[in-house]
Amino acid sequence: MARQPDGPPPPPTVQKLRLRYAKRGPLRFASHRDLARALERALRRAQVPMAFSAGFSPHPKISYVGAAPTGAASEAEYLEIGLARRCDPEQVRAALDASLPAGVDVLECVEAAEGGGSLADRIDAARWRVELPGVEPAELAAAVEELLARDAVLVAKRTKNGVRDVDARGPVASASTGGEAGCAILHVVVRQVTPAVRPDDVVAALAAVADLRPPSPPRAVREAQGRLDGSGTVADPLGPDREARARCQGEHAAV
Amino acid sequence: MSGQSLYPRLEPLLAQVQKPIQYVGGELNAQVKAWDDVAVHWALMYPDAYEVGLPNQGLMILYEVLNERPDALAERTYAVWPDLAALMREHGVGQFTVDAHRAVRDFDVLGVSFATELGYTNLLEALDLAGVPLHAADRDETHPVVVAGGHAAFNPEPIADFVDCAVLGDGEQVVGDVTDVVAAWKEQGRPGGRVELLARLARVDGVYVPRFYAVSYGPGGAIAAVTRTRDDVPARVGKRTVMDLDEWPYPKTPLVPLAESVHERMSVEIFRGCTRGCRFCQAGMITRPVRERTITGIGSMVDQGLRATGYEEVGLLSLSSADHSEIGQVAKELADRYEGTNTGLSLPSTRVDAFNVTLANELSRNGRRSGLTFAPEGGSERIRRVINKTVSKEDLVRTVTTAYANGWTQVKLYFMCGLPTETDEDVLEIAELAVEVIRAGREASGRKDIRCTVSIGGFVPKPHTPFQWAGQASAETIDHRLRVLRQAINADRRTGRSIGLRYHDGQPGVVEGLLSRGDRRVGRVIERVWREGGRFDGWSEHFSYERWTAAAAAELAPLGVDLDWFTTRERTQDEVLPWDHLDSGLDKEWLWDDWQDALSEEEVADCRWTPCYDCGVCPTNGTEIQIGPTGRSLLPLTVVGR
Numbered sequence: 030m031a032r033q034p035d036g037p038p039p040p041p042t043v044q045k046l047r048l049r050y051a052k053r054g055p056l057r058f059a060s061h062r063d064l065a066r067a068l069e070r071a072l073r074r075a076q077v078p079m080a081f082s083a084g085f086s087p088h089p090k091i092s093y094v095g096a097a098p099t100g101a102a103s104e105a106e107y108l109e110i111g112l113a114r115r116c117d118p119e120q121v122r123a124a125l126d127a128s129l130p131a132g133v134d135v136l137e138c139v140e141a142a143e144g145g146g147s148l149a150d151r152i153d154a155a156r157w158r159v160e161l162p163g164v165e166p167a168e169l170a171a172a173v174e175e176l177l178a179r180d181a182v183l184v185a186k187r188t189k190n191g192v193r194d195v196d197a198r199g200p201v202a203s204a205s206t207g208g209e210a211g212c213a214i215l216h217v218v219v220r221q222v223t224p225a226v227r228p229d230d231v232v233a234a235l236a237a238v239a240d241l242r243p244p245s246p247p248r249a250v251r252e253a254q255g256r257l258d259g260s261g262t263v264a265d266p267l268g269p270d271r272e273a274r275a276r277c278q279g280e281h282a283a284v
Numbered sequence: 285m286s287g288q289s290l291y292p293r294l295e296p297l298l299a300q301v302q303k304p305i306q307y308v309g310g311e312l313n314a315q316v317k318a319w320d321d322v323a324v325h326w327a328l329m330y331p332d333a334y335e336v337g338l339p340n341q342g343l344m345i346l347y348e349v350l351n352e353r354p355d356a357l358a359e360r361t362y363a364v365w366p367d368l369a370a371l372m373r374e375h376g377v378g379q380f381t382v383d384a385h386r387a388v389r390d391f392d393v394l395g396v397s398f399a400t401e402l403g404y405t406n407l408l409e410a411l412d413l414a415g416v417p418l419h420a421a422d423r424d425e426t427h428p429v430v431v432a433g434g435h436a437a438f439n440p441e442p443i444a445d446f447v448d449c450a451v452l453g454d455g456e457q458v459v460g461d462v463t464d465v466v467a468a469w470k471e472q473g474r475p476g477g478r479v480e481l482l483a484r485l486a487r488v489d490g491v492y493v494p495r496f497y498a499v500s501y502g503p504g505g506a507i508a509a510v511t512r513t514r515d516d517v518p519a520r521v522g523k524r525t526v527m528d529l530d531e532w533p534y535p536k537t538p539l540v541p542l543a544e545s546v547h548e549r550m551s552v553e554i555f556r557g558c559t560r561g562c563r564f565c566q567a568g569m570i571t572r573p574v575r576e577r578t579i580t581g582i583g584s585m586v587d588q589g590l591r592a593t594g595y596e597e598v599g600l601l602s603l604s605s606a607d608h609s610e611i612g613q614v615a616k617e618l619a620d621r622y623e624g625t626n627t628g629l630s631l632p633s634t635r636v637d638a639f640n641v642t643l644a645n646e647l648s649r650n651g652r653r654s655g656l657t658f659a660p661e662g663g664s665e666r667i668r669r670v671i672n673k674t675v676s677k678e679d680l681v682r683t684v685t686t687a688y689a690n691g692w693t694q695v696k697l698y699f700m701c702g703l704p705t706e707t708d709e710d711v712l713e714i715a716e717l718a719v720e721v722i723r724a725g726r727e728a729s730g731r732k733d734i735r736c737t738v739s740i741g742g743f744v745p746k747p748h749t750p751f752q753w754a755g756q757a758s759a760e761t762i763d764h765r766l767r768v769l770r771q772a773i774n775a776d777r778r779t780g781r782s783i784g785l786r787y788h789d790g791q792p793g794v795v796e797g798l799l800s801r802g803d804r805r806v807g808r809v810i811e812r813v814w815r816e817g818g819r820f821d822g823w824s825e826h827f828s829y830e831r832w833t834a835a836a837a838a839e840l841a842p843l844g845v846d847l848d849w850f851t852t853r854e855r856t857q858d859e860v861l862p863w864d865h866l867d868s869g870l871d872k873e874w875l876w877d878d879w880q881d882a883l884s885e886e887e888v889a890d891c892r893w894t895p896c897y898d899c900g901v902c903p904t905n906g907t908e909i910q911i912g913p914t915g916r917s918l919l920p921l922t923v924v925g926r
Contacts, residue, residue, distance in 0.1 A: 055291070055308035056542065058298055063305050063542040070312075070540060070594030086652050087626060100299050128594070130312050130542065162296075246299035 042080040042090055042111035045141035046118055047148055047267055048125070051104045052097065056132035057248075061096035064133065068108070071128040077121055080111040094149050095254060098227050103251035105155070107266060109141065109148050142273030151266035152221065154202060154257040159215040159228045161208070163244035169213035170206045172239035176231075177204060184233040188224050197234035200226045203261050215247075218263060287319030290377055291385040297371040305543040306334035307368065309360075309382035312540035313592060315347075316384045317357040323467040326350050326358040326459070327381055327391040327428065329410060331403035332822060334362040334382070338539060339547040341601065342397050342434060345534040346455050356463050359383035359391075363406040364413070366819060366826075372413055379414035388414040392466050394428040395459070396447075398436035401799035402792070402822040404443055407432075408814040411446065418811065420448045420495060425478040429485070431462070438523075438570050439747040439863040442799050442806040444494035448482055452490050452866060453523030453570075454556070456532050461488045486517040490524035492866060493517065499804055499862075505845040507803060507860040522867045523570070525907045529556060530581035537592040549597035549630065552585045553577065554614070558603035559891045559909075560635075562661070563672045563882050564700065566746035567603055570868045572901040574892055575910040579610045579617070583918040586618060590627065597628045597651055605631040606638035607892075609912040615646035617918035622650050633657040633698055636675045636683045641690050655694030655737075656687050663699055663714035669885040670705050672878075677713075681720050688725035688734050695721070699740040701765045702757030702793070704882060711765040714738060715772035722779045737784040738773070740766065742793035746800050748868045750878035752861060755854035756797045759829075762790030791829040795821065797851040798836065803862035806850065808839040869907075871900030 052059060059067070069089060072079055081087040090111030097103040122138035129135065141148075161169060176182060182198040200220040208214035219226055228249035235241040255264040265271075298304035319325070328347055330337025337343065343360065350358035359381035364372065372378070379388040388394060388410070396407055408418055411430070417423050420430065432440050432450040440450035451458050465488060469481045476483075486493035496517045502508040512519055526532055538550045555576040558568040577585070586598050600614070608614065618629055628651015636658050644656065660680055662668040668675060684695050697718070701711050718736050725734045742762040745751045766787050774780045798806060812835040820826035836847040855861065857876055864872070874897075878888060891897060892911060902908055 055295075055310055056305075058304035058308050059542050060303075060305065062544065066544070066548075067312075067540075067542050072594075073596065074591070074594035081626065100304065130310050132310060245296045248299075 038083050039081040039087060040113040042113065044112045044115045045109055046112065046116070046121055047107065047109050047139055047141050047270060048122065048135055049137040049267060050106050050108070050133060050135045051102075052106060052133055053102055054132045056130065057102035058100055059133075060099040061093070064096070064106075065091075065093060067129060067133060071125055072110070075121075075124040075128040077110070077125060078112055078114040078116065080113040092148075095152055095155070095221065097251045098229070100246075101228060101249040101251060104136070105251050105254045107148055107152070107254065137267060139267050139270045140274060142270045145269050145273060148266060151256055151264075151269070152254045154218055154220045154255065154263055155251050156218045156253040156263045157216070157228050157231075158250045158252050159217065159232065160248040160250075161213045161215065161232070161243045162248070163211065164213040164241065165210065166206060166208045166213040168241065169208070169215060169235075172235040172241040173204050173206050173215065175238045176201070176234055179238060182234040182237055184230050184237060186224060186230055193224075195224055195226060195230065197226050197230040201231060202257055204231075218257065218261065220257065286390045287325070287384075287386050288390075289385045290380045290387055293375065293377050294380060294385060297368060297375060297377065300371060301368045302365065303543065306362070306541075307364070307382060309385070311338070311542065313537040314383055314539060315351050316359075317351060319357070319384075319386070322355050322357045323470060324356045324393065324463045325391040326356060326463075327361050327388045327394045328358055329361045329388075329394060329396045329407075331363050331396055331398065331406035331410065333365065333820070334541075335543060335545045337362045338541050338543075338545045339551070340397065340399070341535070341551055341553060342399075342455060344539055345532075346395065346397075346459050347539075348534050348536060349456055350459055350463065353460065353463060355467055359386060361388055361410070363403075363410060363820065369409065369413060369819075379410050388428065389416060391428045392470070393431060393462065395431045395433060398432055398434040400822060401436050401442070401796055403436075404799060404810050405814045405818045405821055407443065407446060408811065409819055419445050421445070423448070423478060425474055425481070427478075429466070429481065435567060435570060436800075438566070438866060438868060439800065439802075440492065440494065441499075441804050441862040442802040442810060444804045445807040445811075448493065448495075449485055450492045450494070451524070452492060452521060452868070454526040455524070456526050456534070458488065458490045458524045462491065483514065483516065486514075490522065492521040494804075497865060505843070505849060507862060509860065510862075510865045520865050520867045522905065523869060525905050526556070527575060527907060527910065529553070529575050529577040529910075533581060533585050533588075536585075536588055538589055540593045540595070547599070548595070549599050550589045550593050550595040551599040551601045552582055552589060553601045554582055554605055554608050554611075555602045555911075558607075560604060560607070561672050561878075561888045561890060563670070563750040563878060564661070564703065564743055564746075565603075566749050569749045569870055571603070572869065572899065573907050573909045576608060576912055578912060578914045578916060579614050579918060580914070580916050582614055583618065583621075587621075587921060596626055597630055599630050599632065601632060604635055604638070606634045606643065610914065612640075612643055612646075613913075613917065615643055619646045619649040621918060621921050625650060628652055628654075630654065633659040633696075636660060636680050639683050639687075641686055644687065644692070645690070653692070655696055656692050657696040657698065658684065659698040660717075661698060661700050662703060662710065663701075663712070663717065664710040666885060667703055667706055667710040669887055670882050671703055672882070672887055674887050677717065677720075680717065681724055684721045684736070685724040685728045688731075689728040691729075693731070693734050694737070695725075695735070696737045696739055697721075699738060700743040701740055701769075702743040702762045702790070704751060704754040706757070706765075708765060708768055711769050712772050714740070715769055715775075718773060718783045719776060719779045722782045735782050735784065737786060738769075739786040740769070741788040742790045744793050744796045744800055747861065747863045748870055748875075750875050750882055752801065752875065753855040753857070753859075753879055756794070756851045757790070758852055759790030759794050762793065766790075792821070792824075792827055794847070794851055795827075795829070795832045798832075798847060801862070802850050805840065805843050805845065809836045812839055867904065869899075869901035869904040871898065871904075874899050
């Protein structure tokens with residue numbers, strides 16, 4: 030039998046909170062591991078009563094969902110934390126936000142509803158806004174039209190197992206363009222696939238189909254993550270928890 | 285305009301490099317002050333990668349001390365990796381600080397902290413990227429004053445051409461003095477230009493300005509004399525010593541990076557200096573005397589630091605932490621304070637004779653139980669007498685076995701090879717020791733899965749130590765001894781698989797030896813290596829031994845000396861050493877006597893517990909040993925929200 034540390038097991042999780050946070054400005058260059066470290070330390074500084082895993086190396090109960098790539102900003106990163114003592118979600122949000130460096134900003138915190146399913150199950154797509162400095166809007170519009178006309182566009186992608194070709198067109202659910210002279214903007218909704226297709230890959234696909242080559246690196250912001258519904262919009266993954274909360278409060282009010 | 289942010293031009297480059305987070309700053313507890321609000325601007329550099337440099341305590345201390353002054357600001361800069369350096373050259377972006385991304389070229393002072401000599405090529409790279417002339421002689425009054433500090437600054441001669449000043453000893457107070465001098469000179473309208481500024485700095489206690497000292501060489505290649513060229517600078521430059529560490533509780537708010545760094549913990553320096561007298565140890569020689577932080581001083585730094593950082597582990601740092609006069613009480617009372625918070629304490633490697641299980645248990649009570657590290661340094665009892673780190677084989681085995689018996693499964697042992705008078709037999713005893721440790725440990729713990737890691741590197745003789753006269757072992761000797769050691773460890777399969785061997789091969793040590801005991805003539809070797817692409821010499825994937833040996837041969841041959849002359853050659857008592865005009869307080873005669881004692885395997889005791897043996901430091905510097913016990917204790921903290 031595996032050895033166990035002496036003493037009682039750690040206190041159980043009594044409440045799960047789900048948070049949406051943003052990474053902005055220069056901190057877009059933080060990797061997922063960087064952010065995870067920063068969040069764990071901020072939780073300690075904010076003295077959030079985390080639940081811990083058992084064993085010789087107890088870890089705080091945190092689960093991350095679909096991290097944005099290094100270099101991409103995001104307004105819609107999600108994580109779930111397990112607490113050993115019940116807390117007011119808004120207080121946790123404010124305390125954690127105050128403990129994080131400026132640029133990692135906690136935007137929302139809601140209590141996970143019982144039996145409502147996992148957060149990961151509520152996310153299968155992301156909406157991106159990609160700024161392309163030095164690219165004219167008309168040029169981008171033509172390239173996007175070309176991309177959407179294809180069924181599949183293979184681009185070379187570096188993965189853990191070396192470079193491989195992936196289809197960067199298939200997962201694109203929708204795409205539109207905008208912007209102003211000297212800086213075009215791509216709006217694109219991409220389905221979650223493995224390996225992930227990221228804004229860089231979509232831009233690489235534009236180069237492949239229309240020879241669109243931005244003179245400086247594109248700046249991507251993930252604006253939303255969630256389930257892609259029939260109308261092509263990305264649903265708020267915290268919506269069901271918020272609704273359950275509202276119902277619950279409604280019932281309390283009725284009593 | 286001076287002090288402007290380079291970030292808008294840097295940002296597009298960051299999307300194209302590895303680990304861009306290391307260049308963006310914004311760490312927790314970082315500070316950005318307004319450029320025009322202060323008189324003196326300091327750029328503080330650690331000349332290695334961000335992940336190595338960020339946790340450096342010295343730099344963090346000076347960053348806070350300087351930023352607390354209303355008339356100064358300090359920002360940090362680190363060595364940039366070759367991928368970004370190439371893009372910066374292509375796009376004309378200069379070496380920048382990570383705090384406000386200001387050009388290093390715009391600062392008044394560039395302070396560079398050298399923990400190791402292998403950072404010298406990174407200094408040249410940073411100067412070149414910054415647009416600052418490599419040679420101090422080519423700079424004018426608009427360029428930053430380049431100041432070297434850190435332990436390597438006790439022999440800055442190899443970089444004498446590239447730095448304007450070197451600062452000897454503790455930095456906390458001298459940075460203030462330098463700031464005062466620079467501020468006054470600027471305020472007065474920069475009278476006398478750069479030379480006058482440097483002359484004023486040369487009169488600050490602890491500041492050495494190489495250009496005011498001329499070196500002449502004798503027919504055999506050795507130094508004939510070092511003479512000052514102005515009579516208003518000191519003939520010998522002494523070191524600075526901060527007394528009463530409780531008065532200097534820095535860093536108060538340690539920097540917490542987003543990026544991964546080599547130390548994922550906060551550190552509190554529990555004492556400075558060490559008088560154990562290990563003869564190989566430059567740090568122990570140049571940081572004397574021992575000055576302890578009190579238990580209450582330590583307690584408040586841990587408390588404030590944890591609140592400011594959120595780290596889960598606190599390192600109690602010093603050159604030999606288990607020697608603190610109140611270490612048992614410090615560990616117990618901190619563990620009491622942080623009961624139930626998953627906050628661990630750790631010590632760097634522990635002396636075998638200072639270890640006890642109670643202490644180790646207190647350290648890991650609230651945190652993760654990591655491995656234990658001991659540093660016997662020498663493989664045989666004989667060589668341990670030579671280096672003055674005397675511990676018997678029986679004590680060593682007993683201590684390590686006790687650790688296994690008490691539930692530790694991982695023990696790491698640090699050794700050196702290539703020590704003066706060493707033979708293959710001395711090194712082979714490391715294998716015997718490791719085998720015995722594993723056998724005894726299995727028996728005592730009743731477990732098969734215990735492990736012992738032997739970590740070993742080549743010894744490099746350092747200035748201001750009794751071994752400063754020693755001939756360094758050649759790379760071939762080191763590699764040969766490492767090879768026979770590995771064979772001996774693997775000879776018995778039953779124990780061999782429980783023993784890990786980590787080692788550094790001999791070649792980088794030879795270069796470190798050249799840079800450690802080199803004189804001004806070595807500067808041209810460093811410059812040539814840098815011109816030929818040498819960077820990040822502390823990283824095996826960037827280090828090129830061939831580049832160094834070829835550059836040394838080409839540059840030194842015309843001067844009648846060579847690499848061996850600087851490294852494997854034993855010095856005589858009457859030789860003028862390149863650092864003789866730099867005073868660590870150690871009496872040169874005492875050092876020589878201690879060197880002779882080493883050769884005859886005689887020990888010297890620790891002056892904390894036995895009478896003074898006249899090393900010279902305290903009377904030279906007007907300092908004294910500051911140790912407890914204080915008799916004070918730590919009160920429980922009221923932790924908010926728990």
